Amino acid sequence: MFNARQPVNHLVASRREICAIAGKVYAGVVKPKKNIKRFDIEVWKEAYWKEADNLASVYSMAIANPEVAIQFALFVTEFTHLEVWMDRIASLILGTDENTTAHVMSAVVSANARIELMRRCLERARRNSKKPLSFDEIITRFETLNSFRNKIVHARYTTRRDTDEVLWLTRGSDPLLIDLIAYEPFDVAKLEAGRREIVDLTIAISRAVAVEFAQPQPSELQEH
Secondary structure (H helix, E strand, O other): OOOOOOHHHHHHHHHHHHHHHHHHHHHOOOOOOOOOOOOOOHHHHHHHHHHHHHOOOOOEOOOOOOOHHHHHHHHHHHHHHHHHHHHHHHHHOOOOOHHHHHHHHHHHHHHHHHHHHHHHHHHOHHOOOOOOHHHHHHHHHHHHHHHHHHHOOOEEEEEOOOOOEEEOOOOOOOOOOHHHHHHHHHHHHHHHHHHHHHHHHHHHHHHHHHHHHOOOOOOHHHOO
């Protein structure tokens, strides 16, 4: 029992004894794991670098084919201009000027979120009840292109040094392994088709915008 007249050093000793007893109880209940297995990094490094040295003489871990590299760069950079055109569609859907819309859309970091914003406002907002079907088609086409853009940008590429054949890997795999079995031949025609779709969709957007501006826009008074 606690005694206020006990010396301080005796109280400290008692606390230490209590902690020691608690530790023994804990050790008896929670036994430490034995023979914990971990990744053998030393064995892996030896095997990895041996394989990497062999593959480095055959493969370049990038898009080293000039034709494919040019098409890749053109598609990615042309797509950013298509995003600007999509802001004009968003402006008509949201009922704001293009400058304000640009700020709104840039604040929404995710492209998928921007697409969902446009689609929801188009389908549910009262002011868009008479918007033509072309708006739905434009959003769907842009969504398909955006998915393709994300797929190629986030894929991993390698090129055979002897044939300039480009291989790519789009599905997840162990980043520590050089698993060329999972890679597939990359068809540059996919990029060429994507670039044509960017042009066609830009034309479709410009036509939709021109038609929309020719129509009387619902006023704030009409909406309320």
